[in-house]
Amino acid sequence: RICPDAKIIAISGGQAENKPDMLRMAKIMGASKTLYKPIIKEELLEAVKALMPTENEKIIVHVDPDLEDIVPDFLLHLAEDLQLILEALDKNDFETTRVLGHSMKGSGGGYGFDAVTEMGKDIENAAGAGDAKTIRNKVSEIKNYLQRVEIIFE
Numbered sequence: 001r002i003c004p005d006a007k008i009i010a011i012s013g014g015q016a017e018n019k020p021d022m023l024r025m026a027k028i029m030g031a032s033k034t035l036y037k038p039i040i041k042e043e044l045l046e047a048v049k050a051l052m053p054t055e056n057e058k059i060i061v062h063v064d065p066d067l068e069d070i071v072p073d074f075l076l077h078l079a080e081d082l083q084l085i086l087e088a089l090d091k092n093d094f095e096t097t098r099v100l101g102h103s104m105k106g107s108g109g110g111y112g113f114d115a116v117t118e119m120g121k122d123i124e125n126a127a128g129a130g131d132a133k134t135i136r137n138k139v140s141e142i143k144n145y146l147q148r149v150e151i152i153f154e
Contacts, residue, residue: 007032010035022036060152085101104142
């Protein structure tokens with residue numbers, strides 16, 4: 001597997017009599033869980049929830065060792081940007097918030113932090129919609145992420 005920490009849910013549409021073979025193949029391919037069609041919404045949500053990290057669980061991020069010298073500065077600037085976002089929200093300055101979210105969206109993945117890219121995109125979109133509540137929630141999510149992230153340079 002490219003990312004050994006990734007959680008994968010395999011979904012199969014095969015015949016019931018082939019389930020043992022499908023389950024074995026899914027495990028070989030690295031699936032954490034296998035579901036069979038027809039998918040029941042509650043079953044899928046429960047499977048996703050079971051594979052999500054708990055509140056205190058470390059989040060492992062694999063980063064290219066060539067970035068080891070600059071990642072600390074990236075994380076410091078990210079924390080500063082989160083504070084700037086909150087200050088901008090206090091002034092109803094959604095444009096500054098949008099620009100900072102856009103910056104996170106563009107930079108996170110380049111340093112190996114794909115979650116930052118996704119949350120930055122969410123902040124950018126919420127700022128465009130004037131949705132302060134979602135922005136504050138995303139800022140909290142990123143802060144929680146930063147407290148839990150463990151970087152492995154490899």
